[in-house]
Amino acid sequence: MTRYTRLAGAAVLLMLASAAMIFIYAPEDYLQKEPQRIFYLHVSTAIAAFACFAVVLVASGIYLRKESAAADRLARAAALVGVVLTTVTLVMGSIYAKAIWGMFWTWDARLTSTLVLWIIYAGYLLLRSLAEPGRQAARFAAVVGIFGFVDVPIVYFSVTWWRTQHPGPVIVTDALPPQMLLAFLVTMACTLFLAGVMVAIRYRIETLQDQAPAGAPATVLAQREPEPAR
Amino acid sequence: MAVARKDLTSEWRTRELVPALGQFVVLALVIANFGFQIDSRNATTIAPGVLWLALVFAGLVAFGRAFAAEREQASLEAMLLTPASAAAIFAGKAIAAALLLIACEAVLLPALALLFGTPLNVELVVAVLLATVGMAALGCLFAAMVARVRAREVLLPLLTLPLWIPFIVAGGQAVQVAMGASGDYNQAVALLVDFDILFVVLTSLAARFVLDD
Numbered sequence: 001m002t003r004y005t006r007l008a009g010a011a012v013l014l015m016l017a018s019a020a021m022i023f024i025y026a027p028e029d030y031l032q033k034e035p036q037r038i039f040y041l042h043v044s045t046a047i048a049a050f051a052c053f054a055v056v057l058v059a060s061g062i063y064l065r066k067e068s069a070a071a072d073r074l075a076r077a078a079a080l081v082g083v084v085l086t087t088v089t090l091v092m093g094s095i096y097a098k099a100i101w102g103m104f105w106t107w108d109a110r111l112t113s114t115l116v117l118w119i120i121y122a123g124y125l126l127l128r129s130l131a132e133p134g135r136q137a138a139r140f141a142a143v144v145g146i147f148g149f150v151d152v153p154i155v156y157f158s159v160t161w162w163r164t165q166h167p168g169p170v171i172v173t174d175a176l177p178p179q180m181l182l183a184f185l186v187t188m189a190c191t192l193f194l195a196g197v198m199v200a201i202r203y204r205i206e207t208l209q210d211q212a213p214a215g216a217p218a219t220v221l222a223q224r225e226p227e228p229a230r
Numbered sequence: 231m232a233v234a235r236k237d238l239t240s241e242w243r244t245r246e247l248v249p250a251l252g253q254f255v256v257l258a259l260v261i262a263n264f265g266f267q268i269d270s271r272n273a274t275t276i277a278p279g280v281l282w283l284a285l286v287f288a289g290l291v292a293f294g295r296a297f298a299a300e301r302e303q304a305s306l307e308a309m310l311l312t313p314a315s316a317a318a319i320f321a322g323k324a325i326a327a328a329l330l331l332i333a334c335e336a337v338l339l340p341a342l343a344l345l346f347g348t349p350l351n352v353e354l355v356v357a358v359l360l361a362t363v364g365m366a367a368l369g370c371l372f373a374a375m376v377a378r379v380r381a382r383e384v385l386l387p388l389l390t391l392p393l394w395i396p397f398i399v400a401g402g403q404a405v406q407v408a409m410g411a412s413g414d415y416n417q418a419v420a421l422l423v424d425f426d427i428l429f430v431v432l433t434s435l436a437a438r439f440v441l442d443d
Contacts, residue, residue, distance in 0.1 A: 064439055116392050123388040131379045140375045143436045147368075147393055150432065154425065167416045 004201050013198040014190040018183075026183035035099035038092050040184050044191035046089040046114070052082030052195060057149040060142035072138040075145055077202035079124050079197055086118045094206065113156035120148035160201065235314035236273035245297055247330055252287050252337040259338075259345050273346045276406040281342055282398055284367075285358070286391065288334050294386050296327040297377040306377075310441060320370065320437035327373075335362065348409050357404035360422040361397040367426075367433040368393050374440045386427035398427050 022040045059075035063069060067196045094104045095110070107112065131137035176184065262268070262280040300306040309319050335358055343350035374389045375380040404418035 116395055117394045119388075123385070123392065126388060127376075127379065127385060130381050130385060135379065139439050140379070143371070143375065143439055144389060147432065147436070150428075151393050151396065154428075155399065 004197075004204060007197045007200065011190075011194040014193055018187040018190040021183040021186050026180050027177070032152050033052040035096060038096040038099075041191070042089060042092040042096055042194070043184070044188040045085045045092070047188060048191045048195040049082045049089060049117075051192065052078045052085060052199065053117070053149055053152075055081065056121075056124075056145045060145035060161055063138060063142045064146075067135070069138075069210065072142070073206040074199075074208050075142065076128060077125035077199045079128075079145065080202055081198045083118065083121045083125060084198075085195060086114065087122070090114060090118060109156060113152055116155050117152045119150075120144070120151060123147060248294065251292060251330070251334040254291065255284045255288050255334060255338040256341050258287070259341055263345070269344065270347060272349050274411070276405045277342055277346045277348045279407060280346075281338065281405060282402055282439075284338055285331075285335065285361075285397065286316070286394065289331055289362075289365055289369055289394075290387050290390065292331045292334065292367070293327050293373040294383065294389070296323050296370055296373050300377070306441070316438045316441040317434045320374065320441055323374070323436065324366050324370040324433075326360055327370050331362055331366060332359065335359075351408060353408035354405060354414060356398045357408060357419060357422065358402050359432060360419065360426060361401035364397050364422070364426045364429045365394055367430045371433045371436060374437075383401060398421065398424060 014206050018040070025036065026038070026040070028034065039112060055078035056075045059071040059078065063075065064070040093114075097106065098104050127144060128137065128141050131140060231378075246393065259280060262276070266272070266276050266280075268276060289406060297306070300309070310316065338359065339350055339355065342348060369390055372386060372393075374383045376389065400418045400421040403413055404415055407413040407415040407418065
């Protein structure tokens with residue numbers, strides 16, 4: 001069992017633990033009933049996605065400054081995980097919205113800016129896959145990574161002034177009963193751990209791909225020592 | 231400046247882009263007419279949306295072409311060999327592309343007023359011009375980038391459109407108000423100016439990384 005397998009296993013166990021917190025420990029919401037349980041993972045994945053994009057921003061800045069290949073790999077890994085987490089946030093949010101608001105989508109500030117966030121970083125990944133790998137692609141992607149992160153708060157604040165339906169923050173305003181708060185904090189910690197593990201694994205994959213001679217992934221696979229059977 | 235003059239001269243001599251863009255935006259209005267049931271009552275609510283759609287896609291075409299000549303003749307490398315800084319070359323390209331887009335707006339806005347019966351006033355023109363500044367800065371940056379990438383026609387809109395959204399949010403509101411909707415025009419225009427300053431500064435900082443090689 002490699003270090004990565006162990007980490008992934010731990011992440012899965014933690015997510016199962018937070019599922020238990022969400023479905024068994026946390027009380028049912030008086031108004032929203034069962035659908036409220038989506039809240040825990042919906043908000044956690046959103047925060048984890050923002051954390052991933054913050055990593056992309058920092059890594060992109062470092063790359064433009066120092067041209068470090070490691071920073072570029074980190075940006076690539078975090079962008080991919082961030083897009084996955086944003087997708088989860090959007091899908092869960094849509095289901096939650098259908099249950100509570102009666103429709104899957106509304107052009108609310110938070111929803112719109114999250115969708116824009118997803119589009120920007122999906123474009124980032126597309127740029128990475130279409131550009132010839134190398135310094136130029138890394139630089140272009142770093143520029144997109146930085147502009148994307150600047151753009152999202154702007155979209156958020158520019159639309160927030162005239163349309164809003166998504167509820168505001170409930171954690172910092174202390175609006176949650178203690179049991180819900182605990183369930184949420186556990187879920188968030190587990191989700192952040194999961195995101196960290198996914199970035200680490202993806203980073204390892206990017207490293208192996210960078211080391212591999214172009215167009216020969218098979219040789220890398222062949223060189224790997226066989227993993228002992230569990 | 232010299233770069234901007236060179237681009238504009240070559241456009242003046244060939245006259246290939248502006249007439250095409252002008253026709254393109256008029257076509258967009260014709261299509262909007264068939265897509266929506268436009269009459270005198272709903273024209274002012276539909277017109278702002280049509281304006282931004284036509285402008286955004288005309289912009290993509292204009293900025294996509296901004297680096298086409300350089301790519302086809304590999305003259306960007308020659309320009310980079312001159313003592314001019316990358317930011318200056320980029321600014322020249324952006325100014326030229328912005329002027330081409332403004333020429334296209336000079337067709338779009340009167341055509342819109344004529345065909346949709348919407349007001350054509352100073353507020354409307356100011357809002358559209360302010361949005362053009364920032365859109366040109368961002369559009370040219372990404373056009374320079376995708377000029378060296380495969381599938382650039384697909385990638386340019388994908389990267390540029392989401393980053394243009396702040397301008398469309400603020401510009402959209404300003405245009406709606408200019409056409410008679412209720413709202414705060416001054417706030418929207420102040421936002422446009424803020425975004426212009428922010429993105430012009432950011433793109434000129436980033437130009438070095440995109441053009442240099």
